[in-house]
Amino acid sequence: MAAAQKSSPLAPIPPSSFPTHHTAADLPPTARILCEIVASTPVHEVEARLASTQVQPEPEIIQQVLKLSYNYPSAAAKLFRWAGLNRTHTGYSWNLMVDLLGKNKLFEPMWDAIRSMKQEGVLSLTTFVSVFENYCSAGRFDEAVMTFDVMERYGIQPDVIAVNSLLSAMCREDKQTMKALEFFERIKANIPPDADSFAILLEGWEKEGNVAEAKHTFGEMVIRVGWSQQYMFAYDAFLNTLVCGSHGDEAIKFLQVMKGKNCMPGLRFFSNALDVFVKQNDSAHAIMLWDIMIGSGLVPTLMMYNDMIGLLTSNNDVDNAFRLLDDMVFHGAFPDSLTYNMIFECLIKNKKVCEVGKFFIEMVKNEWPPxxxxxxxxxxxxxxxxxxxxxxxxxxxxxxxxxxxxxxxxxxxxxxxxxxxxxxxxxxxxxxxxxxxxxxxxxxxxxxxxxxxxxxxxxxxxxxxxxxxxxxxxx
CATH class of the missing domain: 1.25.40 (Serine Threonine Protein Phosphatase 5, Tetratricopeptide repeat)
Incomplete structure (x- = not known):
């Protein structure tokens, strides 16, 4: 392999960046010997040291060593070349080598390895997914797209899985969802997107807080793939974007539409959304959210009840706070000291003298005093x-x-x-x-x-x- 004949112009990345044999448990003795050589031997001496061990480079052993050699790319390439002289590498070993070189930003040797893989007939989509991820993590997004464009030349047919892999790699990086969208717009006529394509973009808009683009993407998703409970990750991302972006009215509106489509999110979304409304001190939308949740048959936790009651009492809405208190036991969430004391404090703050006395009696009766x-x-x-x-x-x-x-x-x-x-x-x-x-x-x-x-x-x-x-x- 050509990569093995080149020494890296880059210094090895810090040893703490990737796992090494020092932290690996249950590593076979032969694999540990090879790891020690890769980690501690000058690059020009690696092959001689490996040959002197008389270790048979079985594919499973080589794979284990490569996984623990990401901090030593040049020495790992020497190990790979040495092992290839005695055994035929598996596709998995080749993919590890491509990923190792890409993670270390050694992109020219990485492409040498890919060309060798093509000759060996072991290239797969997995190889290119690794390339997408490593180019994107290095901030080289145009080259990641170029890689997608040349896949077919290497015998790998680009499909929606490849599209989604590149979209995901882009959207994982900070503020790159717009670049992912540009790729999506260019490719969608030739490779129709699926629900995962839209979910990836929606999660990107959620991370960036881009409400306008999230609404556009969601609208296109509904037109292209319709409604399904299987698309809940996409729906959650979209709703979270609206809630966090202070678009509570639209979040409630879409929740009502989704309820009609039998596509309601789970308790996790409602819990997260409630947290956001509490931080925004938005009791009006919190009440609407709560009523939709209860009406959908979901059962709030005690923590959710306390968050909601805390929001209501901080806004002096003691009537709704009492309504929730009365409902709690019917949903298996029994009020605790915090529940009672938040309401009690609200009554005091609003100078409800008569109610304070009555509620004190109830608190004592239920063994939760002020x-x-x-x-x-x-x-x-x-x-x-x-x-x-x-x-x-x-x-x-x-x-x-x-x-x-x-x-x-x-x-x-x-x-x-x-x-x-x-x-x-x-x-x-x-x-x-x-x-x-x-x-x-x-x-x-x-x-x-x-x-x-x-x-x-x-x-x-x-x-x-x-x-x-x-x-x-x-x-």
């Missing part, structure tokens, strides 16, 4: 919203269940009593809190003092009693 932060916020709201008794019930629940930290909630209880002028209750609760080593803030004591000194001597005496006990607790 977080310490939500307890504190709820107690503050209830004292200010004329429902102090429910606030006190919450505080007593915290004490009974030993929920901590509860310093913030304790201070809100004291401030609530203070604002209502219930100084006797304030003293009773404060003394118990001090006994329990709960931290009462200096700012709270200042507010209590100011309120007490405005109320007269009895109130001042109550404050002084609390203050003395409070100060002694720090001694």
């Amino acid at each position: 977080t310490p932060e939500n307890f504190s916020a709820a107690i503050k709201l209830l004292f200010g919203g004329d429902d102090p008794e429910m606030a006190i019930e919450m505080w007593k629940y915290m004490v009974k269940e030993n929920i901590s930290p509860r310093d913030e909630s304790a201070n809100e209880v004291l401030l609530g009593f203070c604002n209502m002028g219930r100084l006797t209750d304030l003293r009773r609760f404060a003394e118990k809190m001090i006994d329990e080593r709960i931290i009462i803030y200096e700012s709270t004591m200042t507010k209590v003092k100011n309120a007490s000194y405005k109320e007269g001597r009895t109130a001042r005496e109550i404050y002084d009693q609390i203050s003395r006990k409070w100060k002694s607790s720090y001694l």
Whole structure:
């Protein structure tokens, strides 16, 4: 082979780029010997070292060694030439050699090998797929297309599989889907595309976020190959492009069309789309997406329910949040602490005093109490919203269940009593809190003092009693 007679003008690529025999498990001893020679011997000495081993270059052994010699292209070529003097190479070995040279950007020796393969009658489409991939990964797209154009001269009939292989190689590279489309437009009259052709392009547009081209490609796909559940990868790519491109209206519209064609995507798409709508804070389209998903018989996970409820509550849509909460158990997704606390926090934020108390009772009943932060916020709201008794019930629940930290909630209880002028209750609760080593803030004591000194001597005496006990607790 001509490649074996040339030394590479390029330095070997970094050893970490490809697997080597150092990391290969269960490698036969003879293969390991040959790998060591390829990896450690100066190129001009490789053939002599190989000959001195008296190892028989069986095809399976040579294939194993080539797979682990991508970091040493010149030495691997010497090994290939040496083995070919004693045994006829398999088509697989030839393809490995072509790929090895291409991966190392040794394209002239690669073509020498291809011409030799043609003479040996072992060329196949696999060979050219490797060439497509290596040219594209090197950024040499015109040469990849040229390779497709000359396939027939080498006895390989270009077909839709070859077309798709080249499209895929192009679209894997960054921002090259337009170049892939140019090739597609040129070739489609002679080689009709199939669903995979369109799926490859749609995945490329998805990666690049090109909504306009994705819509054009999808429209042509429907005209040429129709609708089928087998084309779901293409549909997912198209819908993802619309969703990620903030074209929620069109995504919903196409989902409704697809439902009518019995071509609905699976739960994975809906989960990914929901994630995007959450990041976009787009609750309107998220609700429409959710209803289509449920209407299609898909069963959301607890995580999806929590993502959706989190989006709704962050947009103060508590009615839809409650609707989802009520539906959860019917779909086998049981609410957890996060579910309840997101809704509870939304009720507090929107000052739904009556609903806060009722929902607290439901949370406790289902053994998912509020977080310490939500307890504190709820107690503050209830004292200010004329429902102090429910606030006190919450505080007593915290004490009974030993929920901590509860310093913030304790201070809100004291401030609530203070604002209502219930100084006797304030003293009773404060003394118990001090006994329990709960931290009462200096700012709270200042507010209590100011309120007490405005109320007269009895109130001042109550404050002084609390203050003395409070100060002694720090001694």
